[in-house]
Amino acid sequence: MTNRIRTFYLALLAVALVPTAAMACPICLSGKVVVPAQRIEAADQVVLAHPDVAPGAYRVAYSIKGDIPVGQVISEVRAMPVAPAASGDLELLVRNKVSEHWTALGRTRLEVASWLRQLIQAAPVGGAPGWAWPGAPLPPSEADGQAWAARLALVAPRLESSDRLAAAIAFGELARAPYAAMRSLKGAVEPSKAAAWVDDPALADRRSAYMLLFGVVGGPAEGETVGAALGRLAAANEETDLAAILAADLELGGPSRLWWIEETYLGTVPRKLTEIEAVLLALGVQGTADAAVPRGDIVHVYRRFVRHDPAMAGFVAPNLAEWQDVSAADDMEAALRSGTINDPGSQFAVLSYLRDARSPRRAASIADPH
Numbered sequence: 001m002t003n004r005i006r007t008f009y010l011a012l013l014a015v016a017l018v019p020t021a022a023m024a025c026p027i028c029l030s031g032k033v034v035v036p037a038q039r040i041e042a043a044d045q046v047v048l049a050h051p052d053v054a055p056g057a058y059r060v061a062y063s064i065k066g067d068i069p070v071g072q073v074i075s076e077v078r079a080m081p082v083a084p085a086a087s088g089d090l091e092l093l094v095r096n097k098v099s100e101h102w103t104a105l106g107r108t109r110l111e112v113a114s115w116l117r118q119l120i121q122a123a124p125v126g127g128a129p130g131w132a133w134p135g136a137p138l139p140p141s142e143a144d145g146q147a148w149a150a151r152l153a154l155v156a157p158r159l160e161s162s163d164r165l166a167a168a169i170a171f172g173e174l175a176r177a178p179y180a181a182m183r184s185l186k187g188a189v190e191p192s193k194a195a196a197w198v199d200d201p202a203l204a205d206r207r208s209a210y211m212l213l214f215g216v217v218g219g220p221a222e223g224e225t226v227g228a229a230l231g232r233l234a235a236a237n238e239e240t241d242l243a244a245i246l247a248a249d250l251e252l253g254g255p256s257r258l259w260w261i262e263e264t265y266l267g268t269v270p271r272k273l274t275e276i277e278a279v280l281l282a283l284g285v286q287g288t289a290d291a292a293v294p295r296g297d298i299v300h301v302y303r304r305f306v307r308h309d310p311a312m313a314g315f316v317a318p319n320l321a322e323w324q325d326v327s328a329a330d331d332m333e334a335a336l337r338s339g340t341i342n343d344p345g346s347q348f349a350v351l352s353y354l355r356d357a358r359s360p361r362r363a364a365s366i367a368d369p370h
Contacts (some may be wrong), residue, residue, distance in 0.1 A: 013228035025179040026244045027211045027285055036082045036105060036165075037119060040065075046120070048113055051091045059103075062113045065120055067336035068177055081106045083164035086105025092116075092165060106165040115158070115166070119173075122151050148181030154307055156188045160197060175209045179247070179310060180289040183216050184370075190216045195225075208244040216247025223252035234264050239274045251292045258297055266305050276312070280305075284319045293322060303328045310335030314346025317353040326357035333358075 040046055040217060045066030049058035057075040058067050068074075080100055087109035093167065095102045125328050151173060158170035195212040197203050203210065214222060226249045233242055249257050265279045302316045306328065307312035313335035320328050335341060336350050 013030050024176040025182065025212065026207075027179070027212060027247060027281060028175040033335070035176050036169040037173050038176075039080075039082075039094055039103070040116065040120060040169075042096055044097045045095040046116070047074070048090040048108070048110060049093050050089075051107075058091055058093060062110060064113055064116050065096075077102045077104050081102045083168045085164060087162065087164040088112075101332055106168070108163055108165040108332060109209060112158075112163060112166045115154075115307070116169075120170070122147070127280060145178070147182055148177055149184035152177055152181060152185055153188060155187055159189070160193075165174065171209070173239035174213065175206070178288075179212065179285045180210060180291065183211065183251075183289065183291060185216055187217070189213060189217045191222050194218070195222070208241050211241055211248050212251075215251035218248075218252055219314070220252075223249075226252055229259075237272060237275065239272065239278050242275060242278035243285075244282040246279060246286050250282065250286045255293050255297050258293065258301060262301050262304070266308070280315055284316075287319060287323065295325070298354070299323070299325050299327060301348075303331045306331045306335050310338045311340035311342070312346075312351040313341060314343065317346075317349040321349075321353045321356055324356070329354060329357035 016291045041067065044066040045068050047060045047066070047068050048062040048064065049060050050056050053059045053073055054075075056077060057073055058077060060070050060072045060074065063070060074093060077091075080103050083106040088107045088109035090110055092105045092106055092108050093102050094105060155170035155173045158166045159174065161167045161170070191214065194210055194217055197210040198207055198214055214333070215226060219225070226245060230245050230249050233245065247263060249261070261279060261283075265275055283298050283301060286293045289294045299320065302320065305316065313332055316328075317332060320332075332350050332353055336347070338356070341347050341350060
């Protein structure tokens with residue numbers, strides 16, 4: 001197995017090992033970068049400051065987080081802009097006590113100060129505090145989902161706003177949100193806006209996330225648009241943004257679209273590995289959400305895929321393990337016994353699944369029949 005395939009497998013395995021509710025949608029791959037809001041959350045002090053005091057010096061105009069007084073001069077600031085160009089007259093500065101230096105994230109306007117404070121004060125992702133009587137504590141996954149829904153409702157109006165820094169912060173939150181939480185934006189964004197963002201060449205690096213959003217906020221007309229786009233990609237063997245388009249197609253069309261996707265991409269007609277990767281990624285995202293397409297339907301597709309191509313069983317084993325679905329145990333065992341899974345990483349993924357689905361002793365006997 002090539003290094004690229006192994007990297008894909010490891011990414012899927014890492015996804016499976018992270019609690020679902022706290023997991024960013026893997027189609028956006030936002031887990032690979034630190035988004036602006038994470039820098040703000042990690043900072044001990046956050047201010048908006050006038051940049052025209054002296055070269056490299058700033059005077060605090062508004063304190064968003066921490067105890068820096070208005071009027072204090074800050075010097076020795078490192079620049080780490082997160083927006084393409086200045087869009088306001090104040091600089092957003094953050095300081096972390098560990099790093100012991102100030103960092104400039106970009107220009108913005110004073111009007112976003114209260115919004116940034118709300119974002120900081122929003123329930124932290126990963127479990128909301130304050131689960132106390134009266135009322136039973138929410139399970140962490142449910143609490144996390146509610147926290148994410150509230151967070152996305154807060155940032156949605158700022159998506160692609162004229163304030164570029166605010167827009168960058170808002171998009172970063174959209175991109176790192178779990179897909180199930182993104183579904184809470186139904187009705188919060190006009191489909192025409194999402195469509196315009198998808199089609200804007202200047203936003204090409206944000207297209208996957210906006211395509212997912214388009215699928216979430218759209219209706220029957222948008223479903224026809226996505227279906228047509230998917231048909232063109234399939235005919236051309238093109239995989240650009242394929243995972244996002246597939247996920248949007250399933251969101252808009254529901255289980256009825258599974259047959260076409262499976263027949264087109266996982267059937268007897270040979271497909272490029274990158275196309276198969278995209279299909280499995282989209283199916284995994286929808287299966288984890290367990291909403292527009294029931295997880296059980298996704299599992300049935302996975303099982304047929306493993307029976308058809310046992311050498312790739314390791315590509316779907318992590319999701320099945322994450323979902324604690326043991327129904328594919330016979331298919332996984334047959335795939336392992338077929339001798340077609342040659343990569344140690346894929347073997348490990350299948351064995352890990354079987355240890356949970358069967359028993360450690362039974363899994364060991366499958367791995368080493370002698």
